[in-house]
Amino acid sequence: MSKLTISCGDITRLAVDAIVNAANCSLLGGGGVDGAIHRAAGKQLFEECLRLNGCATGQSKVTQGYLLPAKHVIHTVGPIWRGGQENEAELLASCYRTALDIAKELNLKTVAFPNISTGAYHFPKELAAEIAVKTILEHPFDGEVRMCTFSPEDQAIYQSALNQAKKSV
Numbered sequence: 001m002s003k004l005t006i007s008c009g010d011i012t013r014l015a016v017d018a019i020v021n022a023a024n025c026s027l028l029g030g031g032g033v034d035g036a037i038h039r040a041a042g043k044q045l046f047e048e049c050l051r052l053n054g055c056a057t058g059q060s061k062v063t064q065g066y067l068l069p070a071k072h073v074i075h076t077v078g079p080i081w082r083g084g085q086e087n088e089a090e091l092l093a094s095c096y097r098t099a100l101d102i103a104k105e106l107n108l109k110t111v112a113f114p115n116i117s118t119g120a121y122h123f124p125k126e127l128a129a130e131i132a133v134k135t136i137l138e139h140p141f142d143g144e145v146r147m148c149t150f151s152p153e154d155q156a157i158y159q160s161a162l163n164q165a166k167k168s169v
């Protein structure tokens, strides 16, 4: 079981082995946390992303971190919420699993995630938090995982999901 903590702040400031980007299928940048990561990492990140040929929803691909304090960026593509009948829950869980698989493969020990799909992609926050926490806790990854929320309100949602999950262990 991995060690999971919840914090609040700007993920682009974290000096961890990898931060995860809530990207889109093009991997060529966008708004939200994706835009912030590309701005902070610089042009070379965009150039490496260009060579990746996009990424499917629920899957992840890795690049270097360039000007970021993080060594790597693991780009994952969350599902767009369309009401819950289009495999959104499984695709979101797959984002966390595939990102952690990459971290494991590269022997990375500290990974920070944003709240994937809960911004522009409108995944309901409580459900997203429950899926994120459960998937991270159940996935075999021998390192530290941090959920980096962007507001105290979101931090409370993810912390409460973590407390719930710990109770049911």
Ligand code: AR6
Residues within 6 Å of the ligand: 009, 010, 011, 012, 022, 023, 024, 029, 030, 031, 032, 033, 034, 035, 036, 078, 114, 115, 116, 117, 118, 119, 120, 121, 122, 148, 149, 150, 151, 154
């Ligand atoms: N650090 C941590 N979290 C952040 C930061 C930051 N600097 N900035 C925003 N967030 P979103 P999505 C939070 O919309 O829903 C992009 O255009 C934000 O408050 O970034 O997966 C992509 O290119 C929210 O809780 O990602 C895609 O097209 C969370 O990050 C699309 O948006 C996710 O919000 C992906 O949408």
